[in-house]
Amino acid sequence: MNRATIEEQHIVDRYVQGKLTSDQQRDFEIFMLDNPDIADQVEYARGMQAALKGSADELFAGIDVAQRSTAQPAFFQSPTWAMAATVLLGVSLAWNVSREWQAPTADEPRPILQELWLEPNRSSGGTHEIAGGPRGLLINIDVAATPATAYRVALQDADGEIVWRLGHAVADADRLLRLVAPRFPTSNGTYSIVVFDAERPSQPLATYSLALSGAGSD
Amino acid sequence: MTGQANKSLDELAPGELVARIQNDDQQAEAALIRRYSRSLMTMLKQRTGGDVQRSEDVHQNTFLIVLKRLRSPDQPLQDPGRVAAFIHRTAENVLIGEYRKESRRQTYADSETIEQSKDPRSGQLQRLIDSEAQNAVRELVLELSNERDRELLYRFYILQQEKPLICEVLSLTPVHFDRVISRARSRFRKQVEARGLSLVDSGSPA
Numbered sequence: 001m002n003r004a005t006i007e008e009q010h011i012v013d014r015y016v017q018g019k020l021t022s023d024q025q026r027d028f029e030i031f032m033l034d035n036p037d038i039a040d041q042v043e044y045a046r047g048m049q050a051a052l053k054g055s056a057d058e059l060f061a062g063i064d065v066a067q068r069s070t071a072q073p074a075f076f077q078s079p080t081w082a083m084a085a086t087v088l089l090g091v092s093l094a095w096n097v098s099r100e101w102q103a104p105t106a107d108e109p110r111p112i113l114q115e116l117w118l119e120p121n122r123s124s125g126g127t128h129e130i131a132g133g134p135r136g137l138l139i140n141i142d143v144a145a146t147p148a149t150a151y152r153v154a155l156q157d158a159d160g161e162i163v164w165r166l167g168h169a170v171a172d173a174d175r176l177l178r179l180v181a182p183r184f185p186t187s188n189g190t191y192s193i194v195v196f197d198a199e200r201p202s203q204p205l206a207t208y209s210l211a212l213s214g215a216g217s218d
Numbered sequence: 219m220t221g222q223a224n225k226s227l228d229e230l231a232p233g234e235l236v237a238r239i240q241n242d243d244q245q246a247e248a249a250l251i252r253r254y255s256r257s258l259m260t261m262l263k264q265r266t267g268g269d270v271q272r273s274e275d276v277h278q279n280t281f282l283i284v285l286k287r288l289r290s291p292d293q294p295l296q297d298p299g300r301v302a303a304f305i306h307r308t309a310e311n312v313l314i315g316e317y318r319k320e321s322r323r324q325t326y327a328d329s330e331t332i333e334q335s336k337d338p339r340s341g342q343l344q345r346l347i348d349s350e351a352q353n354a355v356r357e358l359v360l361e362l363s364n365e366r367d368r369e370l371l372y373r374f375y376i377l378q379q380e381k382p383l384i385c386e387v388l389s390l391t392p393v394h395f396d397r398v399i400s401r402a403r404s405r406f407r408k409q410v411e412a413r414g415l416s417l418v419d420s421g422s423p424a
Contacts, residue, residue, distance in 0.1 A: 010381065010399060015264065017378050026306065032257045033302035034232070039260035040418045041403075046264075047417040048406040051351040052359075052375045059359045060372040145267055147317055 001031040006038065016045045018142060022173055141195060144175040146205040150198035153179055158190045168198055188212050228252065236298035239288045247285055254305055255281075256418070261306075265313060276316060280309040347415055354409035358402055366390070367398045374399065 001024075006012060011028055014020055020028060032038040052059065143151065154165040169177050177195075191210040196203070227235070227249035235253075238246035258280065262273035284305055287293055295304055362368050366388050373379045373387070385395050410417060 007400075008396070010396075013374070013399070013403075019378065029261045030302050030306045032261060033254050033305055034257075036253070036256050039257040042260050042264070043417045044407045044410070045403065047347075047351050047410070048355060048403065049375050051348075051355040051406075052371070054348075055352050055355060056372070056376050059356065060368065060376065063369050063372050144265065145269075145317070147314055 001027040003035075006031070012038070012041045012045045013049070016042060016049055022175075139177070139179040139193060141177040141179070141193075141206075141208075142175065143171050143177050143195070143205075146195070146197075147171075147175070148197040148199065148205070151177055151205075152196040152198045152201050153177065154194045154196075156192045156194060163191065231299065232301045233299040236288055236295060236301050239285070240291065240294065242289070247288075250285070250288075250301070251281055254302065258305065258309060262309065262313070272316065276309060276312045279312045280305065283308050283312065347417070350413045350415055351406075351410060351417075354406050354413070357409055358405040361405065362398075370395065370398050371402060 001011075006028070011020065011024070015025065015028055032042065139153075141153070149170075151169045151171070152165070152167055153169055155163045157163055166179060169179055171177050189212055191212060193208045193210065194204045195206045195208075197205055227238075227245060230238070230246075230249070235246050235250055239250060255277070258277055259273055262276050263270065266272045266276075284301075287304075287308075288295070288301075295301065359368060359371065362371070370384060370388060370390065373384045374381070381392065381395055384390065385392055
């Protein structure tokens with residue numbers, strides 16, 4: 001890691017966004033320890049990204065990313081979903097997650113899903129808006145802050161009824177739990193995703209609130 | 219300790235600093251903490267999702283372990299010049315240990331408590347900083363000369379799309395992309411500082 005790489009690859013911003021690989025993150029953090037001015041850049045990048053997100057609806061009103069397309073249209077996103085959800089267009093939903101689930105490799109095809117990113121505790125207490133429909137829900141949970149050998153995850157409705165659960169999920173090399181919820185809620189309302197340490201399931205590690213709207217539509 | 223002496227310690231190469239610590243130089247220990255403290259806190263805040271209280275605990279324990287090891291004549295570092303890597307590895311282990319301890323106690327992530335502990339600059343000052351940061355980004359976005367650059371920021375910072383995709387969709391050169399991002403970051407920092415504020419922690423808990 002050096003200053004040229006950090007600049008060229010926008011490492012500071014991607015570090016704040018949690019998008020570096022484990023190796024990149026380690027190399028960058030060691031470089032940052034030796035270079036405190038890089039830490040200052042991280043603090044400002046963090047502040048700027050938080051401020052942009054806080055004013056996104058106002059600052060970026062009128063931008064319709066769906067109007068532009070590429071040769072490989074990977075994502076369809078709207079400002080309302082920007083913080084929490086993207087719609088993946090691709091191959092069909094085919095994973096069988098009724099058995100023990102393992103993180104897919106990067107090369108595996110992605111099903112048609114909504115994708116939801118949940119960061120460790122940072123998002124707890126907030127509500128993630130998602131749209132309903134026949135698609136499944138791909139849930140990415142950053143568990144770097146709550147390391148465990150394996151996790152249990154449950155999707156519950158407002159009454160605490162379990163819509164879907166997974167008894168044994170293992171984080172991948174980037175400390176992400178990548179889960180597929182095949183039984184997607186069919187009615188609007190508030191739901192919770194609750195994460196447990198599989199070995200100590202008596203207390204949740206984290207709880208995330210979801211607001212489902214547009215259920216029944218595609 | 220005079221300012222001049224402090225300065226000379228702060229300018230020592232990491233390996234030399236470690237050598238002085240091994241020779242019981244307490245001022246060298248202070249210099250080591252001065253050098254690495256701020257970056258370590260930044261790293262820990264990132265690793266804990268902004269949990270300042272936990273970051274400070276890990277920061278404290280990390281330096282305790284690091285200094286104990288560096289003082290020990292029986293366990294010298296293999297490569298004293300890479301003391302940053304040793305601090306990093308120690309901090310990671312301390313952090314994992316913290317979570318394991320918490321797990322054994324069967325406590326759980328209380329989101330409300332964590333929200334409250336995210337930043338010690340609570341209350342009026344934090345609201346001022348947040349408000350001025352919002353004003354700063356508002357100004358920098360308004361200053362953008364064209365709609366495409368605004369969309370660039372939206373895609374990169376809000377949608378968190380990658381640079382190659384954004385350049386392709388918006389028909390931008392990588393150089394243009396870099397220029398817009400670099401200018402936005404630079405403008406943001408200048409505007410925050412022009413308001414007499416700083417997003418950098420001046421002190422450390424060590």
